[in-house]
Amino acid sequence: MLTGIVIDALDVARMGRFWQDATRGRTGGLRLRFTPTARPKPARKNRLHLDLAGGPDWEAEVARLLTLGATRADIGQGDVPWDVLADPEGNEFCVLRPGHPGVLAGSGLVAVCLDVAEEDRDAQTAFWRAESDWHAVEHEAWGVRLRREPADPVALVMGPPAAPKAGRNRLRPEVTRRDGEPGEFLDAGGNEFHVAPPTG
Template sequence: MHLENLVLDAVEPQRLGRFWEAVVGGTPLTDEPDAYETRLEIADGPVLDLCFQRVPEPPAEPLRLHLDLLGGSRQPEEVERILALGATHLDIGQGDVPWVVLADPEGNPFCVMEERTVYADTGPIAALPLDSSDPARDAEFWGWLTGWTPAPGVAPYSLRHPSRRGPLLELCPEPAAKRGGKNRLHLDVRLDPGDDGNAVAAGILSRGGRELHPAWGDLPWRVFQDPSGNELCVLPAR
């Protein structure tokens, strides 16, 4: 199995997808009325697709997963570049912090980070902070699911692709328990040839996750939650 997609709900997938494509320097993959996809390739590291799927109205639930962008020594210039692409400054009560909080064109918060040695070789996305009710437990869960391994970071537990390149997946103590709504940003894992989907499903359940059965019709993938209630999809092998 491997982590393949970052999936973001969008009222206007093309608008939001093209914004993020310009932000991270992605390569367009899919441009359909209800979906836009762009690919981020990290040299000698992971390949991640950013997928934007249409929803009828803006999500209201707080973000439990967001993007931290690489700023580093060029943080001010990077902030100005992203503002020129359509982002806006955002106050979420962060106070006096060394990172800059912005909102994308649909109001989703993200951060442009200051210089941190743990962000060497991440590419444009420095980290993927994910809310967790038990970071140690969820780090073990996501490490098993993605093949990513523990790495130095600023969160209680961080994982990274075995190449030690690309973003960190940071398991962060949740500020509040998961509410009923679906995460507007979630992760997709792809089965590799030879993986047994039923065995993977059993492994998710045995590690504290659960399978969901949304009324979305006949889907080729399966929908789950991690032990903290964060949604994820398991896609069939190609």
């Protein structure tokens, strides 16, 4: 079952505070876990990023996030109906405006977006349906959304374009399994993900 996102951080405490405030603590039950690293983020775009809902006053929400320490980011997106920002360590994320397809909440985390090449879409969809235990599937022309349930506010979004894989991903999904070996593994597209044992 998909239970969280692991994020490498130069400053674990600062990143934890930023994302707690950025999401307003609304993560749809996913845990954001920060692990220390000495590696700054490479210049290339991350293969996994988070989307936040901007809500009806999205301009004010973007301003709030900038005040928290986010910066505007240019990943070649051009003129798009959402805002691309980066967290204090340069990890890209999007702020989605009202009316954006698939947004089921007015604030907080609404999507975990994984780059998937078009030719890998079927294999990745099958892989992540099994690993995440999220079975509500929404097919779009550009890709696929998975949700725990149809009304769940957070989706796992998979679609192109896929950033080149060069080194270990800075953001990685975390799944919890009742059986199987904990550790770090690769998905069907060569992306790292963590397996954690169940708690309690």
